[in-house]
Amino acid sequence: MxxxxxxxxxxxxxxxxxxxxxxxxxxxxTPESDVDPSADPKSMSVRQIKLELRSYGVDPSSFVEREEMVRALQEARGGLDAEESDDDEEVVEEDGKPAAKAAGSASNDAGEGEGGEEKKDGAPPGTGTGRTVPLQHLIEExxxxxxxxxxxxxxxxxxxxxxxxxxxxxxxxxxxxxxxxxxxxxxxxxxxxxxxxxxxxxxxxxxxxxxxxxxxxxxxxxxxxxxxxxxxxxxxxxxxxxxxxxxxxxxxxxxxxxxxxxxxxxxxxxxxxxxxxxxxxxxxxxxxxxxxxxxxxxxxxxxxxxxxxxxxxxxxxxxxxDGEEADGGEKDDDEDGDGGGDDDDSDGDYDPSExxxxxxxxxxxxxxxxxxxxxxxxxxxxxxxxxxxxxxxxxxxxxxxxxxxxxxxxxxxxxxxxx
Structure with a gap:
């Protein structure tokens, strides 16, 4: 067996x-992928534009000219901003009961206007108002x-x-x-x-x-x-x-x-x-x-x-x-007195959680x-x-x-x- x-x-x-x-x-x-989402698309390299387009679910291979990719990136960013505005308005109109799609937008600003504070404790998981997720161009499926x-x-x-x-x-x-x-x-x-x-x-x-x-x-x-x-x-x-x-x-x-x-x-x-x-x-x-x-x-x-x-x-x-440290204080003192426990117990570089x-x-x-x-x-x-x-x-x-x-x-x- x-x-x-x-x-x-x-x-x-x-x-x-x-x-x-x-x-x-x-x-x-990385130096090649570190793209600033707020950067002007016209000043970005083709590689950076493609990376950010993929982060919005846009296939860059469908474009031939660089100008087309620049316009597509501008539209993708504009669409994301529009979704943020729509979600914020829905949260206010629903009187603190956000619509389901607000959970999936991943782009609401917590604390922006009333929308960031309208979440209720009884809301289902994932349906509360959200915050903007950074580095989306580096999030891949x-x-x-x-x-x-x-x-x-x-x-x-x-x-x-x-x-x-x-x-x-x-x-x-x-x-x-x-x-x-x-x-x-x-x-x-x-x-x-x-x-x-x-x-x-x-x-x-x-x-x-x-x-x-x-x-x-x-x-x-x-x-x-x-x-x-x-x-x-x-x-x-x-x-x-x-x-x-x-x-x-x-x-x-x-x-x-x-x-x-x-x-x-x-x-x-x-x-x-x-x-x-x-x-x-x-x-x-x-x-x-x-x-x-x-x-x-x-x-x-x-x-x-x-x-x-x-x-x-x-x-x-x-x-x-914390309780163990308080209860074990006398033992630590005894060990220090023997000269054998001082290095292990007092070494600031040692982290037991590791x-x-x-x-x-x-x-x-x-x-x-x-x-x-x-x-x-x-x-x-x-x-x-x-x-x-x-x-x-x-x-x-x-x-x-x-x-x-x-x-x-x-x-x-x-x-x-x-x-």
């Missing part, structure tokens, strides 16, 4: 075909082949990628190139990508990103993918609950119940367990359902919103860290591919993997992807016990 999981099945998954979906690419400004072996995300971003974060309500994953141009000492090794000037929505609005940013939409499961019956949390978005399945499976082995009963039930299981609990059916999206289209217009609607706020959990983490971010990014990559693997397993076997199978699958996948996993005594012991 170990040979099958570590070789054939994972290799087949990595070779399997994924859907081609539309995604949004936020390109970092691209097609991504999600076939694992294709590695098209890394190809588009220019190298190995990592997860910057996600917008759960939108079902959007935000990916960037892994910062491999900086060594452990903080020195730059190689070409340094330019800073990406696109303002992201909270909670990613204060993060400095270098290079391009890719946004992909993924489906959410209808129920959580853990089968513990706990029912906490919400929705299993972006594959984040696969790690919970692994933890549950490992816990089942440590309690001694692993071999006879699978720790992970079939996805369609819907039966009462001794205590009368009725397990809900978990519908796992197929490959074609998991990766969804995300268009440029949808991103502009989201980027123009002024009602997006950071999740409360971030404030809670800050409070918790380690947490790196671990989260690593887990994000594992979870996305592990979710792909679990769906294939259910499709081929008609059930979900049991505890030992799930743990072995995770180890084999980590080895295949070159991801280092922390040592877990329960996992090693369980595997040896089953073998």
């Amino acid at each position: 170990a040979d099958q999981l570590s070789g054939i099945d994972i290799h087949r998954v990595m070779r399997s075909q994924g859907p081609v979906v539309r995604c949004v690419l936020l390109r970092a400004p 691209v097609e991504i082949d999600t076939t694992p072996k294709r590695s098209m995300v890394a190809e588009v971003l220019g190298g190995p990628f990592t997860f910057l974060g996600q917008y759960e309500d939108e079902g959007i994953m935000v990916m960037i190139r892994r910062p491999d141009w900086e060594d452990d000492e903080g020195n730059f090794d190689g070409d340094l990508p330019p800073v990406n000037g696109h303002p992201l929505q909270p909670p990613l609005d204060r993060v400095e990103v270098r290079g391009d940013v890719l946004l992909m939409r993924v489906a959410e499961t209808e129920e959580e993918l853990d089968h513990d019956g706990g029912g906490g949390g919400g929705g299993g978005k972006c594959g984040r609950d696969y790690e919970k399945e692994v933890q549950d499976a490992q816990g089942g082995e440590e309690e001694g119940g692993g071999a006879d009963e699978p720790a992970v039930e079939p996805a369609a299981a819907d039966k009462p367990d001794g205590g009368g609990e009725r397990k809900k059916e978990v519908r796992v999206p197929t490959n074609d359902e998991f990766f969804l289209d995300y268009t440029r217009d949808e991103y502009l609607a989201f980027a123009s919103r002024t009602d997006v706020a950071a999740p409360p959990i971030f404030d809670g983490l800050d409070d918790e860290s 380690d947490a971010d790196d671990e989260a990014a690593q887990a994000g990559v594992m979870n996305m591919v592990l979710g792909h693997l679990l769906r294939r397993f259910r499709e081929e076997n008609g059930r979900g993997p049991d505890g030992p199978e799930l743990l072995e699958m995770r180890r084999a996948l980590a080895e295949k992807l070159g991801v280092e996993l922390p040592e877990t005594p329960g996992a090693d012991g369980g595997a040896d016990g089953e073998g």
Whole structure:
């Protein structure tokens, strides 16, 4: 079974075909692409005119003469200004209830006249008055082949990628190139990508990103993918609950119940367990359902919103860290007295959040591919993997992807016990 999981099945998954979906690419400004939308089209180069025309959805190849492209760009800019004016008037006339198309215009000015202040708390997401989205000429809609072996995300971003974060309500994953141009000492090794000037929505609005940013939409499961019956949390978005399945499976082995009963039930299981609990059916999206289209217009609607706020959990983490510092003050003093903890605790250059971010990014990559693997397993076997199978699958996948996993005594012991 170990040979099958570590070789054939994972290799087949990595070779399997994924859907081609539309995604949004936020390109970092370069000397060739850094176009000022307020610049006079007559003074712009042909390349700059073409780039900005594409940002408005106009195909520049349909024009022959430069003068034609200049007029087309002027008309495109004029049309955008007209849409802004129309949307502002609609918001005022509707008495604070903006029309649906105001969400998609991505071009209202928050705080301009009455329109910027007429938003009501009860308005549906994306229908509030918006703000102008800058750098629209650097926002592109691209097609991504999600076939694992294709590695098209890394190809588009220019190298190995990592997860910057996600917008759960939108079902959007935000990916960037892994910062491999900086060594452990903080020195730059190689070409340094330019800073990406696109303002992201909270909670990613204060993060400095270098290079391009890719946004992909993924489906959410209808129920959580853990089968513990706990029912906490919400929705299993972006594959984040696969790690919970692994933890549950490992816990089942440590309690001694692993071999006879699978720790992970079939996805369609819907039966009462001794205590009368009725397990809900978990519908796992197929490959074609998991990766969804995300268009440029949808991103502009989201980027123009002024009602997006950071999740409360971030404030809670800050409070918790402050509390830990207050409670641990005496311990820190003792360690400083020994002379061993001063460098680690007081070094201003050390940021513990960097380690947490790196671990989260690593887990994000594992979870996305592990979710792909679990769906294939259910499709081929008609059930979900049991505890030992799930743990072995995770180890084999980590080895295949070159991801280092922390040592877990329960996992090693369980595997040896089953073998």
